[in-house]
Amino acid sequence: MSPAILFAVVLAYFLILLLVAWRTSRHATNDSFFIGNKDSNWMLVAFGMVGTTLTGVTFISVPGAVGRDGFAYVQLMIGYVLGYLAITFILLPLYYRLRLTSIYRYLELRLGRRAYQSGAAFFILSRLLGATARLYLVVAILQATILDSLGVPFWLTASVVLLLILLYTYEGGVKTIVWTDTLQTACMLAGLVICTVFLLRELDLSVIDSLERMRAQGLARVFNADPDSPAYVWKHIVAGMFITIAMTGMDQEMMQKNISVRTLRDAQKNMLSLTVVLTGVLLLFLFLGGLLHLYAPVVNVTATGDKLFPAVVLGHFPAVVQLIFFIALISALFPSVDGALTALTSTFCIDLLGLQRRPELDAATQMRWRRRVHLGFAALFLLLIMLFKWMDSPSMIAVILKLASYTYGPLLGLFAFGLLSRRGVRDRWVPLVAIAGPLLCALIEQEQSLLFAHYRLGLELLILNGALVLAGLFLISLPAQKGGAHLSEQDY
Structure with a gap:
């Protein structure tokens, strides 16, 4: 298909998002931006969060990794389910009881x-790195497949994509994102299903026959029983649970949408619905990955990893399916990036600038500050995208999970200390402890061959990071009556 036609379709898609943003952001206030006036429909939030959770990296990297890991991602998915249950019945009740805007x-x-x-x-550090890594992957695909042939430089592509995202999140924030994420998730899932059905027809296989073919070629293996392997089954299950708790339950972007729902009961229904739908969608991604690896040798495609899916689609799918793929790919990208940009703005304004605590600032002044911060984060996104282009990793999902292990570990340790103990802390020492955890993890990972012989750290690095921060907090802790806690007993 002509790159010019693909470009026109992508542009039309953006215009639809801008129309939705215009419709939903009228009369928007800071409360609309931060928590959607706490009036979001739980079903829309649940459906839209599927897209936010999956992202463009999942769309590309999970199918591409099947050739290397088989269906081992199922091990992580088991942990994800356990993590979502913990969020539903432990963290959400706490957040609603305290009526939090920022968790x-x-x-x-x-x-x-x-x-x-x-x-x-x-x-802020976690989301900046994670969201820009996801954005880089999809921008790189758009660049390679459409815009290089049109003579458009990479930096301009990234700038325009960020500008368009900025335009439809600038006023409405969460109020707008609840609706745009719903539209984008629907487009992503439609693309996933259509590509899967097309591959089954091209291979002339039923679902059962294709699974049998995958099993025969070693693509359907699930469980890794080697304790020394980074992909050992129990490592993945436990790590998947803590990844979900940290990257969803302790993440302002994800929880910002949940706490925009009016009641706790609806927020819990949202999270349980998300768990069921997400599990089904991830299984379909793995199945699609298996089909891609069956189909690639038939059409002599040698690409692997993140490059496999785009190479197969662009080289051997009909034009209409290519269009659907691109719309689905963009739809998988935007829910994670627009939400991250909004959540980062919210966190910086509320938690670091303390706008809501400054009565001397009227509503108009607070809104000006919020807009400036929003623009500032968009500029940071662009800088980090260019950094990831320079790094050029072959698998961005591995990069994102490694970054998460280092940056979400301190959050895991801080929340765990608050939930599991009644002690206070010497508050001025907390930043040092939070920084020390990731630094110690980096040292341990660097020297793991000396420390653990054949054992290799994998995703459990996040748990180790959180445990180190938790231990450090206990070292600087005080008895409960001297710790300065401001919560009543029932709030713990």
Whole structure:
């Protein structure tokens, strides 16, 4: 298909998002931007969060990794389900009971001001790196497949994509994103199903026959029983649970949408619905990955990893399916990036600038500050995208999970200390402890061959990071009556 036609379709898709944004952001306030006026429909939030959780990296990297790992991603998925249950019945009731706008406010109420700022700062770092890594992957695909042939440089592509995302999140924030994410998730899932059906027809296989063919070629293996392997089954299950708790339950972007729902009961229904739908969608991604690896040798495609899916689609699918693939790919990207940009703005304004605590600032002044911060984060996104282009990793999902292990570990340790103990902390030492955890993890990972012989750290690095921060907090802790906690007994 002509790159010019693909470009026109992508542009039309953006215009639809801008129309939705215009419709939903009229009369928007800071409350609309931060928590959607706490009036979001739980079914829309649940459906839209599927797209936010999956992202463009899942769309490309999970199918591409089947050739290397088989269906081992199922091990992580088991952990994901356990993590979502913990969020539903432990964290959400806490957030609603405290009526939080920013979930990191809990850390201030429980531990103190420095703990609060440390949690917010690590979230900002986590989301900046994670969202820009996801955005880079999809921008790189758009660049290679459409815009290189049109003579458009990579930096301009990234700038225009960011500008368009900025335009439809600039005013409405969460109020707009709840609707745009719903539209984008529907497009992504439609593309996933259509590509899967097309491959089954091209291979002339039924679902059962294709699974049998995958099993015969070693693509359907699930469980890894080698304890020394980074992909050992129990490592993945436990790590998957803590990844979900940290990257969803302790992540302002994900929880910002949940707490925009009016009641706790609806928020819990949202999370349970998300768990069921997400599990089914991830299984379909793995099945699609198996089909791609069966189909690639038939049409002599030698690409692997993140490059496999685009190579097969662009080289051997009809034009209409290519269009659907591109719309689905973009739809998989935007829910994670627009939500991250909005959540980062919210966290910086509420938790670090303290706009809601400054009565001397009227509503118009607060809105000006919020807009400036939004623009500033968009500029940071662009800089980091260019950094990831320079790195050029073959598998961005591995990069994202490694970044998450280092940046979400302190959040895991801070929340765990608050939830599992009644002790206070010497608040001024909390930032040092939060920084020390990732640094120690980096040292341990560097020297793991000396420390653990044949054992290799995998995704459990996140748990180790959180445990180190938790231990450090106990070292600087105080008895409960002297810790300065501001929560009543029933709030713990």
